Amino acid sequence: MTQQENLECLRKQALEDIGRAESLAELDVVETRYLGRKGEVTQLLRTIGSLPPEERRSFGQRVNQIKEELAAVIQNRRNELSVVEISTKLQKEALDVTLPGRFFQVGRPHVLVETLKRIKDIFIGLGYEIVESPEIELYKYNFAALNYPEEHPALDEQMSFYITDDCLLRTQTTAFQHRVMEKRKPPIRVCTMGKCYRVDAVDATHSHTFHQVDCFTVDHGITMADLKGTLHQFAVEMFGRDVQVRFRPDFFPFVEPGAEVAVTCTICDGKGCGVCKGTGWLELAGAGMIHPRVLETVGIDPEEYTGFAFGFGVDRIPMIKYSIDDLRLFLENDLRFLRQL
Ligand SMILES: [Zn+2]
Structure with a gap:
């Protein structure tokens, strides 16, 4: 597989992983895996030196394009997930003031x-x-x-x-x-x-x-x-x-x-x-x-x-x-x- 093919494959994999992230925490993990300082896309950029000089420029541009694309998709997914998480939290902590109160038995002198x-x-x-x-x-x-x-x-x-x-x-x-x-x-x-x-x-x-x-x-x-x-x-x-x-x-x-x-x-x-x-x-x-x-x-x-x-x-x-x-x-x-x- 060429470096270019590798790159496209990585992009596809990253997009799938972002789509599968079900919580903000999971999404953070995906982001670090691909875009972090030691992330897979960043690592790929470092291999640029091993390419023939004429391919280096277009490869570099493509990597940067993919980085931006992934960052944007992650941001979108993050927005979606925070809405979901807030509403789940609200639902969980909702207080039904119409419920009857809990009765506590209080002791008293004989x-x-x-x-x-x-x-x-x-x-x-x-x-x-x-x-x-x-x-x-x-x-x-x-x-x-x-x-x-x-x-x-x-x-x-x-x-x-x-x-x-x-x-x-x-x-x-x-x-x-x-x-x-x-x-x-x-x-x-x-x-x-x-x-x-x-x-x-x-x-x-x-x-x-x-x-x-x-x-x-x-x-x-x-x-x-x-x-x-x-x-x-x-x-x-x-x-x-x-x-x-x-x-x-x-x-x-x-x-x-x-x-x-x-x-x-x-x-x-x-x-x-x-x-x-x-x-x-x-x-x-x-x-x-x-x-x-x-x-x-x-x-x-x-x-x-x-x-x-x-x-x-x-x-x-x-x-x-x-x-x-x-x-x-x-x-x-x-x-x-x-x-x-
Ligand atoms: Zn009497």
Whole structure:
């Protein structure tokens, strides 16, 4: 094959390759292969010296012609390809604003945590200081200091989780009372809340682990009227303005007199329904005036000071509020249930 034939062959091959390039990157490769500094057309120009002198001029001209032709064809192909690439890119990145949004599940506090926070806020609003108290408690604070008689059934090993003979998981948040009174002098107005434990089979209204709130006040001239006012205010803030509070005599070793506190059933507004067993009332708390003997054991003179105390189950509150009849639902972590609250 002569040099001229070689050249024409190369031109044909180059035109085919340019036509086949499907992207700008591919086209760049083709351009370098033929027209680059070490490209095939450029190389051919360098062989000009091996030609007979009379052919050199026309060969040189033809090479330059082909170079220009190829450069123009490449430029055209490049223009075509950039239009295609831009529109593909636009299509790929197009945003359909009419599509429905993606739904992200956002977590939130558990209903019992929310309830504890609400209770805390109410008592802080009433001037109480919230104190921490241990879940592993001494027998002394959990029972003895609270005036429990030796034969009281609550002291039975079968009823409480004992860790050692004088150490147990607290059965009531009331255990913190003596701890506080040992360290402070009246006026005292404190509140604690948290988990309590009792040996109990789990059913709709009982659990081995539950939450309690306990508050007590000791000061000059504290009376049953203060206790009633405080609990009434709490009930109003928790359940709404229309709620009524009922006190009936009850017995707890650490108070005298003691009372069982109930609120009007929020489901039937006191008319009587299945949840309140037709009575129109729902039991809320145990309360009373702190027993003089309890005050004496910490060196507070019961002649000079009086106090009231009350405690209630936290888990009961959302049950009352949302008319839930099974305590276990709170702890089973079924999101279908928890998301409704
Ligand atoms: Zn009712």
